[in-house]
Amino acid sequence: xxxxxxxxxxxxxxxxxxxxxxxxxxxxxxxxxxxxxxxxxxxxxxxxxxxxxxxxxxxxxxxxxxxxxxxxxxxxxxxxxxxxxxxxxxxxxxxxxxxxxxxxxxxxxxxxxxxxxxxxxxxxxxxxxxxxxxxxxxxxxxxxxxxxxxxxxxxxxxxxxxxxxxxxxxxxxxxxxxxxxxxxxxxxxxxxxxxxxxxxxxxxxxxxxxxxxxxxxxxxxxxxxxxxxxxxxxxxxxxxxxxxxxxxxxxxxxxxxxxxxxxxxxxxxxxxxxxxxxxxxxxxxxxxxxxxxxxxxxxxxxxxxxxxxxxxxxxxxxxxxxxxxxxxxxxxxxxxxxxxxxxxxxxxxxxxxxxxxxxxxxxxxxxxxxxxxxxxxxxxxxxxxxxxxxxxxxxxxxxxxxxxxxxxxxxxxxxxxxxxxxxxxxxxxxxxxxxxx
RNA sequence: GCCGGGGUGGUGUAGCCUGGUCAGCACAGGGGACUGUGGAUCCCCUAGCCCGGGUUCAAAUCCCGGCCCCGGCCCCA
Numbered sequence: 001x002x003x004x005x006x007x008x009x010x011x012x013x014x015x016x017x018x019x020x021x022x023x024x025x026x027x028x029x030x031x032x033x034x035x036x037x038x039x040x041x042x043x044x045x046x047x048x049x050x051x052x053x054x055x056x057x058x059x060x061x062x063x064x065x066x067x068x069x070x071x072x073x074x075x076x077x078x079x080x081x082x083x084x085x086x087x088x089x090x091x092x093x094x095x096x097x098x099x100x101x102x103x104x105x106x107x108x109x110x111x112x113x114x115x116x117x118x119x120x121x122x123x124x125x126x127x128x129x130x131x132x133x134x135x136x137x138x139x140x141x142x143x144x145x146x147x148x149x150x151x152x153x154x155x156x157x158x159x160x161x162x163x164x165x166x167x168x169x170x171x172x173x174x175x176x177x178x179x180x181x182x183x184x185x186x187x188x189x190x191x192x193x194x195x196x197x198x199x200x201x202x203x204x205x206x207x208x209x210x211x212x213x214x215x216x217x218x219x220x221x222x223x224x225x226x227x228x229x230x231x232x233x234x235x236x237x238x239x240x241x242x243x244x245x246x247x248x249x250x251x252x253x254x255x256x257x258x259x260x261x262x263x264x265x266x267x268x269x270x271x272x273x274x275x276x277x278x279x280x281x282x283x284x285x286x287x288x289x290x291x292x293x294x295x296x297x298x299x300x301x302x303x304x305x306x307x308x309x310x311x312x313x314x315x316x317x318x319x320x321x322x323x324x325x326x327x328x329x330x331x332x333x334x335x336x337x338x339x340x341x342x343x344x345x346x347x348x349x350x351x352x353x354x355x356x357x358x359x360x361x362x363x364x365x366x367x368x369x370x371x372x373x374x375x376x377x378x379x380x381x382x383x384x385x386x387x388x389x390x391x392x393x394x395x396x397x398x399x400x401x402x403x404x405x406x407x408x409x410x411x412x413x414x415x416x417x418x419x420x421x422x423x424x425x426x427x428x429x430x431x432x433x434x435x436x437x
Numbered sequence: 438g439c440c441g442g443g444g445u446g447g448u449g450u451a452g453c454c455u456g457g458u459c460a461g462c463a464c465a466g467g468g469g470a471c472u473g474u475g476g477a478u479c480c481c482c483u484a485g486c487c488c489g490g491g492u493u494c495a496a497a498u499c500c501c502g503g504c505c506c507c508g509g510c511c512c513c514a
Contacts, residue, residue, distance in 0.1 A: 009505065052514075057514090063513080078513060113512095116508065116509090118513085271513095290508075290509090311442065381475065385476085398473075398474075404475075417475085
């Protein structure tokens with residue numbers, strides 16, 4: 001029985017063409033992050049499981065790739081970067097000048113059932129801005145969030161902004177004890193019909209009056225100037241009014257950033273339940289792929305303290321590359337990448353002198369910055385040209401004994417079939433000119 | 438963790454319902470016809486029924502379990 005080793009469930013192999021496209025997306029996002037003066041950090045792929053447990057409780061452990069190492073440490077592959085970054089901040093950066101602006105592009109691991117846009121190993125590009133509780137910091141992060149998508153060519157998307165304080169306040173107004181359960185329900189509203197939603201609220205135990213209130217809450221969804229006045233009517237407490245004022249200022253600042261076109265208010269957004277404390281947001285891009293949110297984030301002002309640091313406000317987001325990239329692909333926004341050498345050098349025959357000359361030619365080309373390859377399989381000239389043709393290589397340099405005796409090689413244009421003998425010393429210049437370098 | 442649909446050479450597939458010819462085809466790969474000139478043609482080669490168990494004289498085909506893939510639920514920190 002032959003031994004066979006397959007990929008682990010929920011993981012993927014990325015082939016060259018796909019890697020080229022992924023790298024293109026990564027680079028567009030990276031450039032954008034750096035233009036906003038966020039700087040790259042990378043933390044270990046695994047941390048003590050307690051780090052994640054501390055943030056989110058025992059529930060999350062089920063969805064971790066958790067194991068005990070040979071030294072008996074309980075460790076887990078990171079399910080996201082925020083915990084690690086907060087840990088790093090607490091460990092070494094509490095006395096750094098504020099704000100700290102970090103970004104990362106890295107792989108994460110979650111033990112979940114794979115489905116559309118969801119894998120067990122996936123990549124996120126994200127930022128964390130630590131040390132400012134001002135609305136300016138929220139605006140900076142949300143503007144960058146939108147600009148990052150724009151940098152990849154995506155324009156048909158919205159950034160929907162909600163607020164956890166208002167949701168908490170809302171649960172209190174209704175006298176609901178299971179506020180998390182209510183938020184989950186509200187977060188799910190777009191997946192249900194209105195009737196199903198009302199039934200679910202009834203099952204949850206809400207009175208008719210409560211249901212009315214929930215329905216008016218989820219109505220608060222749309223352009224900020226249209227829906228924020230509705231929020232003012234619904235919420236009356238001082239704390240709630242302060243958050244609404246914060247939202248007003250936020251959308252005003254986002255206008256200054258020039259991203260208003262993509263900004264919507266949606267007070268039904270909860271974005272998870274563990275550590276967000278105020279503004280939360282997520283990006284949605286319409287698609288036929290069954291992909292929902294393509295990224296999200298929010299303000300988390302308690303996490304640093306939970307990790308043992310001085311109370312420090314923070315805000316950030318993560319873009320899900322496994323959700324963004326398929327949508328870009330589906331929309332045809334990813335550039336085609338050519339994966340072939342510019343020049344292919346073929347020695348004719350197996351003579352040592354010819355083979356060495358071919359290597360010298362390809363080395364000279366590579367030294368001049370040309371993507372060049374050399375025939376390495378000993379296949380016959382006919383097959384080698386066939387190979388070059390199939391790959392779509394534009395130029396071939398033929399290195400043969402007869403030419404060499406005259407100090408020359410033959411340059412062949414594969415598209416036209418035109419050939420020209422050139423001095424071996426002049427081949428780099430010849431190719432540079434032909435390639436327009 | 439749960440539910441549905443799938444798994445045939447490297448890739449895409451036929452065969453499965455109605456068990457029984459050496460599991461067919463295309464593309465890709467290697468070699469040759471053609472020892473210095475390609476994308477053509479012809480020939481040859483490499484290579485497969487996801488794994489395990491069961492039913493049967495006989496299993497790619499039927500049954501059970503597992504694994505993996507696709508999608509949905511839960512969840513999404």
